[in-house]
Amino acid sequence: xxxxxxxxxxxxxxxxxxxxxRGQGPSPAPGGGxxxxxxxxSREIMQRTPGYAAxxxxxxxxxxxxxxxxxxxxxxxxxxxxxxxxxxxALSPAARAAKQKDLQAMQQRMEQRTNELQDKARQREQxxxxxxxxxxxxxxxxxxxxxxxSLILDADAAGGxxxxxxxxxxxxARVLQRLQQxx
Numbered sequence: 445x446x447x448x449x450x451x452x453x454x455x456x457x458x459x460x461x462x463x464x465x466r467g468q469g470p471s472p473a474p475g476g477g478x479x480x481x482x483x484x485x486s487r488e489i490m491q492r493t494p495g496y497a498a499x500x501x502x503x504x505x506x507x508x509x510x511x512x513x514x515x516x517x518x519x520x521x522x523x524x525x526x527x528x529x530x531x532x533x534a535l536s537p538a539a540r541a542a543k544q545k546d547l548q549a550m551q552q553r554m555e556q557r558t559n560e561l562q563d564k565a566r567q568r569e570q571x572x573x574x575x576x577x578x579x580x581x582x583x584x585x586x587x588x589x590x591x592x593x594s595l596i597l598d599a600d601a602a603g604g605x606x607x608x609x610x611x612x613x614x615x616x617a618r619v620l621q622r623l624q625q626x627x
Contacts, residue, residue, distance in 0.1 A: 477592070479594045479595070480591070480592055480593045480594050480595075481593065481594065481595045481596070481597065481613060482587075482588070482591070482593045482595075482596045482597070482613050482614070482615045483596070483597050483598075483599050483606060483609045483613045483614045483615070483616075484584065484596060484597070484598055484599065484614070484615060484616050484619060485598075485599050485600050485614070485616045486580075486598045486599075486600045486601070487600040488600075488616055488620075489580055489616060489619050489620060489623070490573075490576065490577070490580065492620050492623075493576050493579070493580055493620075493623050494623060494624065494627040495575075495576055496576055499572040499573065499576065500572075502572065503565075503568060503569055503572055506565070506568055507565050510561040510562075510564065510565055513557070513561065514554075514557070514558050514561060517553075517554045517557060517558075518554065520550070521547070521550050521551060521554055524546075524547055524550060525547060528540075528543050528544070528547060531543075579623065579626070580619070580623065583619055583622045583623055583626065584596060584619055586622070587615060587618060587619060587622065591615075596615070597609075599614070
């Protein structure tokens with residue numbers, strides 16, 4: 445959410461693009477009619493989906509707690525390093541080596557905890573987004589079937605599948621309208 449980690453709704457229909465044969469135009473869509481394609485902006489849809497703002501707020505609040513914990517661990521490590529630097533001259537080589545070993549262990553524990561918290565944040569984000577994504581996907585699939593689209597492409601998809609499209613193909617507003625109605 446904060447990182448706008450949104451699962452892309454790239455291709456929502458299981459239709460294949462038409463094959464162009466030698467000297468012929470594209471093959472017709474299943475059912476004999478022309479191939480109907482639409483475009484959506486998944487990022488806009490997710491951000492405007494009812495419940496997204498509350499989920500994002502909750503997620504950011506939880507992540508802030510994780511961030512605070514990591515900052516405290518880092519401060520503790522920094523103060524231990526500073527204390528060792530101040531005591532280094534007075535310590536025997538064996539004592540200094542033992543303290544350095546303790547600092548390395550502390551650093552490893554901090555890195556491990558940081559990784560655990562990052563995993564926890566990713567899992568929580570998925571828990572919060574999955575129901576919203578399922579609802580959005582259901583609405584898009586419903587519109588695809590109702591309006592007889594063969595393919596719906598996501599203009600926000602990673603990899604940039606769409607360089608340009610006719611604005612008339614964009615059904616983002618329709619998807620948002622259906623999501624609002626379903627609320």
